[in-house]
Amino acid sequence: xxxxxxxxxxxxxxxxxxxxxxxxxxxxxxxxxxxxxxxxxxxxxxxxxxxxxxxxxxxxxxxxxxxxxxxxxxxxxxxxxxxxxxxxxxxxxxxxxxxxxxxxxxxxxxxxxxxxxxxxxxxxxxxxxxxxxxxxxxxxxxxxxxxxxxxxxxxxxxxxxxxxxxxxxxxxxx
Amino acid sequence: xxxxxxxxxxxxxxxxxxxxxxxxxxxxxxxxxxxxxxxxxxxxxxxxxxxxxxxxxxxxxxxxxxxxxxxxxxxxxxxxxxxxxxxxxxxxxxxxxxxxxxxxxxxxxxxxxxxxxxxxxxxxxxxxxxxxxxxxxxxxxxxxxxxxxxxxxxxxxxxxxxxxxxxxxxxxxxxxxxxxxxxxxxxxxxxxxxxxxxxxxxxxxxxxxxxxxxxxxxxxxxxxxxxxxxxxxxxxxxxxxxxxxxxxxxxxxxxxxxxxxxxxxxxxxxxxxxxxxxxxxxxxxxxxxxxxxxxxxxxxxxxxxxxxxxxxxxxxxxxxxxxxxxxxxxxxxxxxxxxxxxxxxxxxxxxx
Numbered sequence: 001x002x003x004x005x006x007x008x009x010x011x012x013x014x015x016x017x018x019x020x021x022x023x024x025x026x027x028x029x030x031x032x033x034x035x036x037x038x039x040x041x042x043x044x045x046x047x048x049x050x051x052x053x054x055x056x057x058x059x060x061x062x063x064x065x066x067x068x069x070x071x072x073x074x075x076x077x078x079x080x081x082x083x084x085x086x087x088x089x090x091x092x093x094x095x096x097x098x099x100x101x102x103x104x105x106x107x108x109x110x111x112x113x114x115x116x117x118x119x120x121x122x123x124x125x126x127x128x129x130x131x132x133x134x135x136x137x138x139x140x141x142x143x144x145x146x147x148x149x150x151x152x153x154x155x156x157x158x159x160x161x162x163x164x165x166x167x168x169x170x171x172x173x174x
Numbered sequence: 175x176x177x178x179x180x181x182x183x184x185x186x187x188x189x190x191x192x193x194x195x196x197x198x199x200x201x202x203x204x205x206x207x208x209x210x211x212x213x214x215x216x217x218x219x220x221x222x223x224x225x226x227x228x229x230x231x232x233x234x235x236x237x238x239x240x241x242x243x244x245x246x247x248x249x250x251x252x253x254x255x256x257x258x259x260x261x262x263x264x265x266x267x268x269x270x271x272x273x274x275x276x277x278x279x280x281x282x283x284x285x286x287x288x289x290x291x292x293x294x295x296x297x298x299x300x301x302x303x304x305x306x307x308x309x310x311x312x313x314x315x316x317x318x319x320x321x322x323x324x325x326x327x328x329x330x331x332x333x334x335x336x337x338x339x340x341x342x343x344x345x346x347x348x349x350x351x352x353x354x355x356x357x358x359x360x361x362x363x364x365x366x367x368x369x370x371x372x373x374x375x376x377x378x379x380x381x382x383x384x385x386x387x388x389x390x391x392x393x394x395x396x397x398x399x400x401x402x403x404x405x406x407x408x409x410x411x412x413x414x415x416x417x418x419x420x421x422x423x424x425x426x427x428x429x430x431x432x433x434x435x436x437x438x439x440x441x442x443x444x445x446x447x448x449x450x451x452x453x454x455x456x457x458x459x460x461x462x463x464x465x466x467x468x469x470x471x472x473x474x475x476x477x478x479x480x481x482x483x484x485x486x487x488x489x490x491x492x493x494x495x496x497x498x499x500x501x502x503x504x505x506x507x508x509x510x511x512x513x514x515x516x517x518x519x520x521x522x523x524x525x526x
Contacts, residue, residue: 015488022228022487032232 051136067101113140215245272424275314330412334403345390347508365447374451
């Protein structure tokens with residue numbers, strides 16, 4: 001034990017330094033958000049509860065099953081009968097909110113809304129049926145919000161990285 | 175039929191006097207208990223608030239304005255919880271343990287002088303009485319650990335009794351310097367002697383003893399950084415792991431009353447109790463109109479804040495480090511302090 005170390009030990013200098021820090025922190029502003037009264041600002045492109053988008057009052061979904069195929073937790077199940085989507089179900093308890101379904105959909109038919117407060121007391125309420133998903137679109141994506149949402153966050157990659165319009169082509173086809 | 179025919183008037187007078195004395199003591203007990211329990215309730219609240227703010231949180235906020243009613247909500251919750259007793263527990267001992275623990279802590283409040291003339295039992299061995307009762311409190315801890323018939327509780331009880339016993343030595347020795355300077359074991363006399371001394375409070379001439387006492391007081395009440403008996407990561411909750419409902423609340427109460435007691439003891443022996451140092455009164459003469467109990471309570475609160483502050487800052491010690499601090503450092507230092515105090519006392523006597 002060197003002399004310096006000895007002095008450090010008997011004067012509690014390190015503990016006192018730590019105590020000075022905690023005392024300073026005591027007078028700084030707390031970071032707590034008082035949840036039901038205050039809410040965190042939702043970031044753009046937030047991935048919350050799902051919704052099936054509509055065009056002209058009807059669902060865009062054609063039941064191709066790409067979303068169900070790509071879903072890593074396999075929480076989407078789709079049934080088609082006679083060219084009609086008869087069942088479209090999402091199990092919210094299994095969903096991991098990765099957004100792959102939105103990315104896979106060729107029609108922009110499924111979206112993730114900004115709603116994250118949907119806790120329930122039973123499992124059945126967390127099984128999203130087609131009707132519930134369609135009503136979610138009206139509820140959380142009113143007006144042009146839904147269209148803008150797709151344009152901003154989920155537009156096809158070809159729009160950014162595709163062939164520029166002015167490029168010369170063979171045979172006049174692009 | 176006259177009373178005077180049965181017993182003589184002088185006996186009646188003596189009986190009335192005795193009755194009045196008993197009534198006064200009972201009143202004092204009620205006051206001290208009520209205020210003490212209220213302090214325990216709000217000590218938990220302020221602990222959570224202070225530590226919360228030190229960790230850049232808010233602490234309790236939902237019950238009442240700024241969570242001010244939180245202690246009552248907690249108390250009601252504890253009272254109505256199910257009282258679970260382990261099937262293999264030693265029932266009788268299991269029932270007695272929290273009562274011993276809390277009673278041993280509460281009895282100590284009777285010898286604490288809160289103001290110049292406010293003390294329930296003004297006994298001349300006050301300091302020894304407190305040590306004796308702290309020693310009995312260990313039984314509560316230890317037999318609760320034994321009666322629970324659980325590994326965690328047993329280990330916690332063992333650790334706690336080892337800790338309290340070894341730190342009691344350091345604490346007792348650190349207070350010997352104060353006894354030597356005051357020349358008394360009566361707590362009121364210690365405060366009076368302090369008020370008349372040159373420094374006004376013994377924390378200045380007895381600073382070695384003061385530091386040893388503060389460390390030992392934190393260890394004695396099983397608080398962080400010395401809360402090894404309750405080390406959550408190792409022992410779940412220590413000796414009261416198996417206790418629930420109001421029996422748990424009794425342990426909790428006992429612990430906080432022990433904290434109040436240690437804070438009071440520090441105030442009495444080192445910070446001058448209800449008195450202020452004469453040099454402070456010389457600079458601010460108007461302060462002498464403030465009742466002494468205010469100063470006493472303020473000093474106790476300051477020590478309480480220190481408890482919370484150190485809990486928010488320092489991590490828990492390892493068990494062997496902790497024992498080494500007690501036996502290899504604190505006890506020799508305290509003994510050295512006694513020697514030093516004695517030497518200075520002899521020299522001063524020779525010179526003057």
